[in-house]
Amino acid sequence: MPSFDIVSEVNEVEVKNAVEQTNKEVGNRFDFKGSDARVEQAEKVLTVFADNEFQLEQAKEILLGKFAKRGVDTRCLDEGKVEKISGNKVKQTITVKVGIETELAKKIVRVIKDSKLKVQASIQGEAVRVSGAKRDILQDTIALVKKSIEEFPLQYQNFRD
Structure with missing residues (x-):
C-alpha cells in the first residue's frame, strides 16, 4: 500500500551557516562598530544580543535575510520577547521549531x-x-x-x- x-524539518547546517554569516556581517558593518551585537546558537535556540532595541531589530533583519538566501523557511522560527540584560543591552531568543x-x-x-x-x-x-x-x-x-x-x-x- x-x-x-x-x-x-530544518537543515541545521544551513541554520549554522546563516548564524555565522550574520555574525560576520554584523562585525563588519559600520553602524555596529564598537557594539556587542551578535547571534549565538545553542542547538535549536538562537539568541540575538545587541546594545539597544534598534540594533537588535537590525541584527534580526540580517539574520532573516541570511535564512532566506540559504533556503531556510522563516515560518519555522518562534521569536521570544525582548529582555533587558544589564544597562541598555537587550537580548531576544528565537527558537527553531522542528x-x-x-x-x-x-x-x-x-x-x-x-x-x-x-x-x-x-x-x-x-x-x-x-x-x-x-x-x-x-x-x-x-x-x-x-x-x-x-x-x-x-x-x-x-x-x-
Whole structure:
C-alpha cells in the first residue's frame, strides 16, 4: 500500500551557516562598530544580543535575510520577547521549531478526513503518515495539504509504493 510522511524539518547546517554569516556581517558593518551585537546558537535556540532595541531589530533583519538566501523557511522560527540584560543591552531568543506539533498534526488529519479522499492519515510522533490505495490519490492529498496548511513549512518524504 503506497504511503508518505508529512514532516517539518530544518537543515541545521544551513541554520549554522546563516548564524555565522550574520555574525560576520554584523562585525563588519559600520553602524555596529564598537557594539556587542551578535547571534549565538545553542542547538535549536538562537539568541540575538545587541546594545539597544534598534540594533537588535537590525541584527534580526540580517539574520532573516541570511535564512532566506540559504533556503531556510522563516515560518519555522518562534521569536521570544525582548529582555533587558544589564544597562541598555537587550537580548531576544528565537527558537527553531522542528517537527509537527500535536495541534497542527490534528488539523492536518482533520483536513484530510474532511476531503473524503480514500486515504488514511495517522499521527506518528512528530510526523503524519498518509497511506492510500493508489499513488494518484496520495498526490491529490499532497496538493490538498499544501493548499490548506500555509502557516507552517511542511515537507513530504518517504513516498513509497
